[in-house]
Each structure stands twice: as C-alpha cells, then as structure tokens.
Amino acid sequence: MMVAIPELDGATWPMTFGGRSSATADERTRDMSVHPERAAMLAARVAKLVRLRRTDRADRKIAIVIFNFPPNGGSTGTAAYLSVYASLHHTLTALKSAGYSVDVPETADVLRARLLEGNAARFGADANVAARIGTDDHVRRERWLGDIERQWGPAPGRHNTDGGGLFVLGERFGNVFVGVQPAFGYEGDPMRLLFEKGFAPTHAFAAFYRWIREDLGAHAVLHFGTHGALEFMPGKQAGLSGDCWPDRLIGDLPNFYLYASNNPSEGTLAKRRAGATLISYLTPSVAKAGLYRGLVDLKASLDRWRALEPETVAEQRESLAVLIQAQAVTVELANSEPPWNGDSQIEVERLRAAVLELEYTLIPHGLHVIGRPPSAADRAELLDAAGITDASRRAALDTLLAEDHETPAIIHALDGGYLRPAPGGDLIRNTDVLPSGRNLHGFDPFRIPSAFAVRDGVRQADRLLQRHRADGLGTPETVAMVLWGTDNLKTEGGPIAQALWLIGAAPRHDSYGRLTGAQLIPLEQLGRPRIDVLMTLSGIFRDLLPLQTKLLAEAALLAANADETVDMNFVRKHAFAYQTKHGGDFDQAALRVFGNADGAYGANVNHLVDHGGWQNEDELADAYVRRKGFAYGVDGKPSRQDAVLTHLLASVDIAYQNLDSIELGVTTVDHYFDTLGGISRAVRRVRGVPATVLIGDQTRGNGMVRTLSEQVALETRTRALNPKWYEALLAHGYEGVRQIEAHVTNTLGWSATTGQVAPWIYQQLTETYMLDPEMRERLAALNPKASAKVANRLIEAHQRRYWSPDKATLDVLRRVGEELEDRIEGVGVGVAA
Ligand code: BEZ
Ligand code: MG
Numbered sequence: 001m002m003v004a005i006p007e008l009d010g011a012t013w014p015m016t017f018g019g020r021s022s023a024t025a026d027e028r029t030r031d032m033s034v035h036p037e038r039a040a041m042l043a044a045r046v047a048k049l050v051r052l053r054r055t056d057r058a059d060r061k062i063a064i065v066i067f068n069f070p071p072n073g074g075s076t077g078t079a080a081y082l083s084v085y086a087s088l089h090h091t092l093t094a095l096k097s098a099g100y101s102v103d104v105p106e107t108a109d110v111l112r113a114r115l116l117e118g119n120a121a122r123f124g125a126d127a128n129v130a131a132r133i134g135t136d137d138h139v140r141r142e143r144w145l146g147d148i149e150r151q152w153g154p155a156p157g158r159h160n161t162d163g164g165g166l167f168v169l170g171e172r173f174g175n176v177f178v179g180v181q182p183a184f185g186y187e188g189d190p191m192r193l194l195f196e197k198g199f200a201p202t203h204a205f206a207a208f209y210r211w212i213r214e215d216l217g218a219h220a221v222l223h224f225g226t227h228g229a230l231e232f233m234p235g236k237q238a239g240l241s242g243d244c245w246p247d248r249l250i251g252d253l254p255n256f257y258l259y260a261s262n263n264p265s266e267g268t269l270a271k272r273r274a275g276a277t278l279i280s281y282l283t284p285s286v287a288k289a290g291l292y293r294g295l296v297d298l299k300a301s302l303d304r305w306r307a308l309e310p311e312t313v314a315e316q317r318e319s320l321a322v323l324i325q326a327q328a329v330t331v332e333l334a335n336s337e338p339p340w341n342g343d344s345q346i347e348v349e350r351l352r353a354a355v356l357e358l359e360y361t362l363i364p365h366g367l368h369v370i371g372r373p374p375s376a377a378d379r380a381e382l383l384d385a386a387g388i389t390d391a392s393r394r395a396a397l398d399t400l401l402a403e404d405h406e407t408p409a410i411i412h413a414l415d416g417g418y419l420r421p422a423p424g425g426d427l428i429r430n431t432d433v434l435p436s437g438r439n440l441h442g443f444d445p446f447r448i449p450s451a452f453a454v455r456d457g458v459r460q461a462d463r464l465l466q467r468h469r470a471d472g473l474g475t476p477e478t479v480a481m482v483l484w485g486t487d488n489l490k491t492e493g494g495p496i497a498q499a500l501w502l503i504g505a506a507p508r509h510d511s512y513g514r515l516t517g518a519q520l521i522p523l524e525q526l527g528r529p530r531i532d533v534l535m536t537l538s539g540i541f542r543d544l545l546p547l548q549t550k551l552l553a554e555a556a557l558l559a560a561n562a563d564e565t566v567d568m569n570f571v572r573k574h575a576f577a578y579q580t581k582h583g584g585d586f587d588q589a590a591l592r593v594f595g596n597a598d599g600a601y602g603a604n605v606n607h608l609v610d611h612g613g614w615q616n617e618d619e620l621a622d623a624y625v626r627r628k629g630f631a632y633g634v635d636g637k638p639s640r641q642d643a644v645l646t647h648l649l650a651s652v653d654i655a656y657q658n659l660d661s662i663e664l665g666v667t668t669v670d671h672y673f674d675t676l677g678g679i680s681r682a683v684r685r686v687r688g689v690p691a692t693v694l695i696g697d698q699t700r701g702n703g704m705v706r707t708l709s710e711q712v713a714l715e716t717r718t719r720a721l722n723p724k725w726y727e728a729l730l731a732h733g734y735e736g737v738r739q740i741e742a743h744v745t746n747t748l749g750w751s752a753t754t755g756q757v758a759p760w761i762y763q764q765l766t767e768t769y770m771l772d773p774e775m776r777e778r779l780a781a782l783n784p785k786a787s788a789k790v791a792n793r794l795i796e797a798h799q800r801r802y803w804s805p806d807k808a809t810l811d812v813l814r815r816v817g818e819e820l821e822d823r824i825e826g827v828g829v830g831v832a833a
Contacts, residue, residue: 003238007441010421012277016239017042037242044252052219052254053416057099063218064178067228070610071183074786075738076116076127079225080260081283083732085112087370094407102174114171127180131168133207138166142206151200159185160204168211177216181228182208190613193604194626197597198234201245209249220254220414226263231274234599237543238272246274256413259440261433262663264424265485265540267440277419278440279409283663285378286385287365289718294331301327302352332760361718362662366728371407386428400434409437425490426661442489445547446514449493449507457497460696460703467705476653477570478532482675485540487660495658496548504530505555515547518555523568530559532570534648535593536628536679539601550636553593557634560590578647591631591644598638603627603678606670609749617752621685624678649686655679658696665715667746677753693754709756716761721768737783744793751802759803766794770816780820788820
C-alpha cells in the first residue's frame with residue numbers, strides 16, 4: 001500500500017529511508033527511525049536532481065542507454081514496438097535544438113553504423129568501443145568486486161573484454177553518450193541458466209554503470225525503450241536497500257526511462273527497483289490483417305460459391321468446390337485428401353469463417369518513432385479499433401494522437417522537470433493512456449480483482465471448460481494456469497478471477513471494499529467439481545501482486561480443506577493423494593501457487609532456446625522446474641517444493657494462459673513459450689503425454705479460446721506471412737528484420753516446448769523469407785546477423801525434426817546461412833581495414 005499509492009499520486013523516485021526496527025519485539029513500542037545509509041542516499045539523489053536542474057543544457061552530460069537483447073543476433077538497440085535508431089536520431093536532434101552540445105550524425109543509418117560498426121571489428125566487439133577500462137582500474141574501483149568475482153571469476157571476466165580490460169560499448173556524440181547496455185551474461189551459458197536464483201551482474205555490467213556515473217559524470221541517464229536488464233538485477237522487490245544490485249548500479253543518478261505505454265507492469269518494476277521516472281511512448285497503430293496472395297484468391301472463390309444461384313447444376317457446383325479445396329490446400333486451410341464430394345457446403349462454411357477471422361484479426365502495424373505521431377489513416381484505424389464513435393470524443397483523442405507529447409516530455413524530464421502520472425494499458429481498451437509522454441503507474445492493489453474482473457473471469461473460465469468439453473475431453477481435473485502481471489493489471493485481475501472461479505472461490509473484502517482474502521463458493525452454486533489449478537506466477541506478478549499471491553494460495557488451501565467428496569473437489573483429491581504418497585502436513589499438500597525464488601525472474605527456457613545449446617526437450621522441462629519450483633503459501637513466502645510440483649504436474653490436463661493485447665502475440669516475445677511452453681513441457685516430462693495447450697484470447701470482443709497450434713497458425717498467417725505486417729516492419733530496416741527473426745525463433749520455441757506447431761509453418765516461412773531471392777537479399781542487406789539467424793533457425797527446426805524440407809530447400813537454406821555468415825565476417829574486415 002505504501003508503495004503503490006504514492007505511485008498513483010504521481011511520486012517520482014520514491015524510496016525507503018527508515019522504518020521500525022525489528023530489534024524490539026513489541027511493535028507498539030518501536031519507534032520510527034531513520035536508516036543512515038538510505039537517508040544519505042536520499043540526500044545524494046536530491047542533490048543530483050538539483051544539480052541537473054541547475055546545469056545549463058549546453059553543459060549537461062546525458063547518457064542514453066540502448067539494449068542488446070538477445071545478444072549477438074542483430075538485435076542491438078531494439079526495443080518493444082520502437083524504431084530505436086530513428087527515435088534516437090530524432091531525440092538527439094531535438095536535444096541539439098534545445099541547446100545541448102550534441103553532434104548529430106546526418107541520418108539514423110549513419111547513427112546506427114557509428115554505434116554498431118565503428119571500431120567494433122578492430123576490438124572484436126559487438127559494437128563500437130567508446131572506452132576501455134583497464135583491469136587494474138576496475139579492480140581498484142569496483143566496490144562490490146568480491147560479490148562479482150564469486151559469480152563470474154576474476155576480473156575482467158569473459159564479457160565485453162579483450163582479456164586485459166573491459167569495453168564500454170557505445171559512442172559519444174558531444175555531451176550525449178549513447179551506450180549499449182551489456183547483456184546479463186548468462187544467456188549463452190547453459191550451466192548458469194540452471195541457477196535457481198539471481199546472482200551478481202557481470203564485471204562488464206557493473207563497470208558500464210560505474211563508467212557512466214563516475215567517468216563520464218553523467219547528469220542523468222535516459223534508458224531508451226522497453227526494456228533492459230538493470231531493473232531485473234538481483235535484490236528486493238520494493239524498498240530497495242544498498243545491498244540490492246539495481247540500487248548499487250544506478251546509485252544517485254537521475255534515471256529516466258522511455259517506456260511503452262501498454263506495459264505498466266514491467267514499467268512499475270523499473271520504477272520500484274531502479275528508481276526510474278517513466279516517459280511513456282505510444283505503441284504502433286493496429287490494423288486489420290487483411291488478405292494476401294492465395295487467401296485473396298480463396299476468398300474470391302468463396303464469394304463465387306455464395307453467389308451461386310440455387311438452380312446451378314451440380315456439375316458446376318462441384319467444379320467450383322474442387323477449385324476451392326485446391327486453393328485452400330495451398331494456404332494450408334484444408335487437406336487435399338479425401339476430396340470433399342458431398343461435404344462441400346459444410347467445408348465451404350468452415351473456410352468462410354476461417355478466412356473472415358484471418359481478414360479481421362487485428363495486427364500491430366509497423367513500429368513507433370518518437371517525434372513522429374501516427375498518420376491520419378493510422379489514427380483512424382486505432383480509434384475504430386478502440387470503438388470510439390462519439391464525434392467530439394473522437395476529435396479530442398485524434399488531436400492527442402496527432403500531437404507529439406513525447407519529445408517535449410523528454411526535454412522537460414532532462415531539465416529535472418516533473419512528469420505527470422498516467423495509467424498504463426492498451427490504447428484500444430483504455431484511451432486514458434493519452435497523452436503519452438507521462439510517468440506510467442500501476443493500480444490500487446486492494447481493488448484487484450475488481451468486481452468487473454470477477455464477472456468476466458467467470459465467463460472466460462467457463463469458455464475454457466466449454467472448449468475442453470467441445471473437444472471431447474470432458475472436465476479437466478487440473479488446469480496449469482500461467483499468471484503474468486501485465487494481463488492482470490490491464491484487466492483489473494481478470495486471469496486471477498478465472499483461477500478463483502475454476503477452484504470455486506471468490507475474493508473477500510472488508511467493509512471499505514478492500515481485499516482481505518479468499519472465500520469458497522458453495523458447490524451447489526458452482527454446479528460442477530472444484531477444478532485443481534496449478535498457478536505459476538511470473539516474477540513480475542510476484543513482485544507486483546503480493547496480496548493476490550496470498551489470495552490464490554488461500555483459495556487453494558480453503559478448497560483442499562473443504563469437507564466435500566473428492567469427486568467434486570479435485571484440489572482435495574490431489575492433496576490427499578500427495579499426502580498419502582509423500583506424507584507431510586496438509587498445508588504443504590495444498591500448495592498450488594508456484595514461481596521463482598525471491599529476486600529471480602523467468603524460467604530461462606527462452607534463453608536455452610535462443611542459445612540452442614540443448615539436446616533433448618526434457619532439458620527444457622528440467623530448467624523450468626528448477627526455476628519455477630518455489631511454492632508461495634498463504635504467508636506469501638516461497639519455499640522449494642519440487643515434490644508437490646511434480647505430483648501436480650502429473651494431473652494436469654490443460655496448460656492455459658490468457659492473451660490480452662494485440663501488440664503481444666504468443667510468437668512476438670519469447671516469454672510466452674518460456675512460461676506456458678515451459679510448463680507444458682514439464683507436464684509432458686512427468687506424464688509422458690502432452691497436455692492440451694490453450695490460449696484465452698481476450699484481445700477482441702467477448703474472447704475466444706484457441707489451441708496453441710491454432711493460435712500459432714493464426715499469428716503466422718496474419719503476421720509473419722502477411723505482407724501488410726512484414727512490409728510495415730521492414731520499412732524500419734534493421735529492426736524490422738529482427739522482429740521477423742524473433743517470430744521464427746519463438747515459433748521454434750513453441751515446437752521445442754509443446755511440439756504443437758504444424759510443419760507447414762516452417763515451410764511457408766522459408767518460402768516467404770529465404771527462397772525468394774529478392775526478399776532474402778533485402779533482409780541480408782538490412783540486418784545480416786538477424787537474417788543469418790533466420791536461416792539457421794529454420795535449419796535447426798529441421799534438425800530437431802519439427803519439419804522436413806525437401807533436399808533442394810534445405811540446400812538453399814544451408815547456402816544462405818553460410819553466405820550470410822561470410823558476409824557478416826566480411827563486413828567486419830571491411831570496417832577494420
Ligand atoms: C508479466 O507481466 O508478468 C510479464 C511480462 C513480460 C514477460 C513475462 C512476464
Ligand atoms: Mg520483458
């Protein structure tokens with residue numbers, strides 16, 4: 001409460017500087033006291049803000065930090081939804097006109113080349129080397145050297161180094177330094193990926209921030225886009241101490257963070273853990289996917305079918321049906337065998353629905369550029385998607401969208417000015433996110449789940465059960481549900497409410513309407529058995545929603561203890577079964593909320609997949625269990641509970657997660673297969689058979705439950721294979737290619753974790769991006785590293801038996817991969833010479 005409410009009120013950089021000591025037992029006699037180290041830090045922070053305000057713009061030194069994730073794959077500088085180099089170029093130009101001493105490269109491409117190429121090849125580095133810190137200097141000055149060496153060995157370690165010193169990657173443009181944040185360091189290190197807990201940053205990471213603070217003497221730092229690694233370094237969740245890494249690294253440096261307006265959850269972490277003041281930016285426009293190539297032809301034939309006169313002769317009808325079937329086969333919407341014959345009408349109806357869904361699915365359109373508001377046409381599509389029909393409201397929102405609020409906010413923030421708070425969320429659901437350029441905040445923790453979310457949770461959870469029954473699979477005993485912070489924040493706790501309803505529970509409130517815990521809904525009212533729910537939390541959920549973590553644990557415990565027969569209460573059934581087999585107390589047997597160890601995030605399955613250094617899919621399951629095997633009880637505290645988790649995995653029928661925003665599909669980011677894919681693989685390892693993997697898509701209308709393979713197919717058709725999607729990305733060049741690569745890598749991640757990706761998807765991705773010489777050359781010219789990664793991923797997918805291309809296709813892929821690798825090396829040599 002003391003953390004969340006000030007954020008809603010617009011506090012910037014709040015911190016803990018005192019409290020009651022635990023030294024005295026009796027709370028009432030304990031005095032509030034100041035914590036000297038924290039108070040000194042608070043004073044230092046205020047002094048730095050004053051210094052920022054008082055320094056003339058011309059004399060201010062600013063560090064702009066871009067990211068490099070995943071490392072080495074043509075992703076340097078990329079950020080969610082943002083065209084980073086164009087935005088950066090615009091920002092440097094704006095700073096110059098505001099009076100900063102900054103040398104602005106002629107174009108965004110020149111800027112990118114100076115950062116990514118520059119002297120990189122000479123140093124064998126990932127980007128231009130702006131400074132080299134000698135190992136002696138690092139050892140002498142690094143305050144937490146011992147902690148770092150315990151994890152990473154003696155300085156300088158293995159990252160961003162030539163063995164004798166550490167590189168600070170980036171480039172100085174007058175008084176503005178643009179730096180490339182070092183990677184976490186463990187991404188390419190399968191052994192470290194198995195660590196349960198967080199650990200120290202690398203030598204390079206610590207040195208990077210020390211250099212900005214002490215050597216550059218920056219007045220402020222601007223983290224450029226969603227998101228980097230600083231705020232995910234080990235430490236407490238809120239109220240950080242001087243022992244927490246984000247606090248150590250950022251110290252007293254004013255920290256501004258350009259952040260996607262639809263991501264209040266991770267944004268909140270950046271605020272709480274790294275002292276960031278967020279400056280929100282718009283997410284890209286959305287558009288209807290529309291149809292292309294073979295889908296257009298198919299639609300035309302479907303229209304012809306519909307226009308057939310009732311008296312049309314059977315022969316003519318059948319010949320059109322043959323054509324439709326053939327056209328549907330080319331776009332993988334039907335099988336060629338058996339011929340439809342008498343079933344044509346049913347098949348045509350089915351196809352019509354499938355094609356309509358593809359045509360009207362909303363997709364993100366291109367990337368956002370700071371300083372470049374969406375075009376009139378894009379604004380109109382956005383406002384249509386948001387369902388704004390009221391003319392005066394529409395005009396007002398259109399004006400907010402048409403104005404640039406972000407550049408002025410950056411200038412104002414760097415003057416040490418105050419930024420107003422703003423709710424975060426999807427523009428099409430919540431237009432209060434406008435204007436952007438404000439400090440995002442989260443939510444009131446006592447109001448989640450809201451009354452609306454509880455009602456909607458019932459509908460969505462029932463939809464899930466209906467789908468399972470409709471597929472002929474009956475009532476599930478256990479649903480493994482993935483809970484994230486983002487979707488819960490945007491829907492006031494919708495997924496939490498779904499989990500409660502499956503268990504047959506509801507939130508309980510005090511007379512002020514504040515959340516106090518859980519209560520059971522009587523079985524008569526529920527009308528079906530209580531379903532067991534294995535809830536796995538993202539690290540972000542755990543950090544942001546501690547009250548709700550306890551609420552969910554309490555709901556499970558109440559259900560396990562309810563005096564009901566086990567055929568009507570699967571939570572109780574499984575808890576008894578566990579106890580019979582393993583002993584222990586009943587509270588332990590009723591643990592259902594799982595997540596990471598304190599201070600750790602993610603299952604690392606995504607990093608393993610990106611790195612590719614795994615042999616057998618079971619390794620992914622093991623990594624998942626290792627990372628997510630901590631149970632959170634009714635006290636909200638984690639404990640390692642592998643046996644309970646494994647026992648529950650054996651009963652899981654459905655693995656399930658909600659999808660809440662158009663911007664973020666299951667193939668857009670690697671987190672979905674990390675969490676939902678990870679648990680699916682863990683279920684399969686224990687049960688020996690795959691679980692059904694379902695997605696609750698609530699991005700439009702009333703919502704829709706799809707199987708994972710349906711969802712991946714839908715996204716592939718409406719996005720990766722759709723010129724409307726990829727041309728809008730490729731217009732942003734380098735970063736567009738990285739997005740395409742991400743789609744391919746994430747698709748492989750789904751194959752690896754669930755085995756539920758149809759082979760045609762790889763075939764068509766290959767045809768679209770690799771077999772077409774013109775497209776291949778375009779991608780290679782824009783971003784050779786990411787293009788090589790696409791080719792190599794497709795080959796990897798074949799080697800792992802996720803598809804089997806014919807020999808000619810495979811030969812092309814191999815040749816392309818090799819040529820691109822040569823080209824990457826060749827480019828390096830050219831620059832060095
Ligand atoms: C979350 O909001 O919980 C989340 C966001 C991105 C990746 C993983 C989890
Ligand atoms: Mg993230």
